[in-house]
Amino acid sequence: MFPEQAEIDHAVALLQAGELVAFPTETVYGLAADAANPLAVARIFAAKGRPANHPLIVHLAGAGCLERWARDIPSPAWELAEAFWPGPLTLILRRAAAVPTAVTGGQDSIGVRVPAHPVALALLRAYAEAGGGVDGMCGLAAPSANRFGRISPTEARHVREELGDSVPLILDGGRCLVGIESTILDLTRGDSQPPRLLRPGRVTPEQIAAVIGVLPETPSLAGNDGSPRVSGSLAAHYAPRTALHLVAPQRLAEVIDQLHRAGRRCAILCHSEPPAAIAATDTLRKLAADPRGYARALYAALRALDQLAAELIVVEDVPATPAWAAVADRLRRAAVGAGRHAGPAD
Incomplete structure (x- = not known):
């Protein structure tokens, strides 16, 4: 299942106008807005009922866009991007000066990834070719397209059922093939300490270690060890009403x-x-x-x-x-x- 080019073009126009678009990734469906536009990002928080201090993951068309969003990028980040992007791995890096704090939850770090779904990549590439968003930045902030804390959507109909008319356009790419959210790896600690696994996912610690030669640490579930706040790290999440x-x-x-x-x-x-x-x-x-x-x-x-x-x-x-x-x-x-x-x- 793949949207017509006209629908992709419509999605790009909506995003450049500061509106929301839901789209499929290989993990779950995301609720996207121009990550460089604080007003557009605020629409994500409003639609989801998400607290404003919860950071969003920025989706990119490729690793070539990374330096627009992050600074002081360590060599393991480039190695992991080469090995796993496009794919279900999110890297936490130091945010670039131009990145609005609205998308990072007020933190000095940012989560970025390149999704592996063909519809997601088509949208991100078309968005970049059209000039991207504010200041020519070409990233889409896209948490899961559901109400905050609820079960993530893996089909377009799940997004419609949960968010309804608050999303002007939902790109239908069929059922997500991975089905759970991306692995999140913190690379902000510097060369003297190993990276931290902040959320497990399809990409395993062993796979990461095979690329960078270091097994990631798993921080305390208490969340008081200095780890950056990231998506899906609350004790209560992905939850049904029952x-x-x-x-x-x-x-x-x-x-x-x-x-x-x-x-x-x-x-x-x-x-x-x-x-x-x-x-x-x-x-x-x-x-x-x-x-x-x-x-x-x-x-x-x-x-x-x-x-x-x-x-x-x-x-x-x-x-x-x-x-x-x-x-x-x-x-x-x-x-x-x-x-x-x-x-x-x-």
Whole structure:
């Protein structure tokens, strides 16, 4: 699925006029605005209900644009860009002087990446060829195209359902192939210290170490270690309105049986063979037993289960292995945030 050129051109015109456009990336759908235009960036925060001190990731057409947005770029950044861009890796760097603080949440750092979706690249390249935005800067600030803290969209219809008329144009590029947000790596510490992994994703620490020769550190979840604020790092995020409980695989049948005895109707998300305890009144979604297949379908499955009249979403926990780390991160944050967004305004 690919939009007509006229639709890409319309998107570019809207962005240059300071409006919002939703577009697909390989990870999730993003809500884009001219990253150099503080008024346009403010529209993103308003549409999402996102606090203004939460930084946005800037999407670029290629690594050749990097020096417009970042300064003092260390050599590992260029090595990682060569290895993983276009792709699901966001680099945190020192922001260039021309970058408005509106897009960085007031910080001196900035997150940048080059997405791997053909529609995203077509839009970014057309935007750059048309002269870009304010002062000729050619970057699009684009957090996930959903209400703040909610489940990220992986299909165009998810954006329409959640944001509706607040987005003038949604470019439909089909279902996102990765399905969870990009890995975020902090490279602002200088040569004397290793980089920090601020959000796990498809690109793993081991893959990063294979390129730069250093395994990234994982900072404290408390967030008080001096790490920059980044997207998706709050304890509660990616959350459904329905309460969500993570259950160890060996306890899944027991917990479902207890819920039935208490007369509670539940929706169930699992990756192994469903237990016999599931009743006709339950709704079951079974995802792939491999981390990439699971991640690709996770958010769509959570959205579908969240639309039911269930009292609780029971999720079979995933293996505690490095391959599952990114999925485990999203599920933990979803469980903390679930049920917090039940009001009609969302």
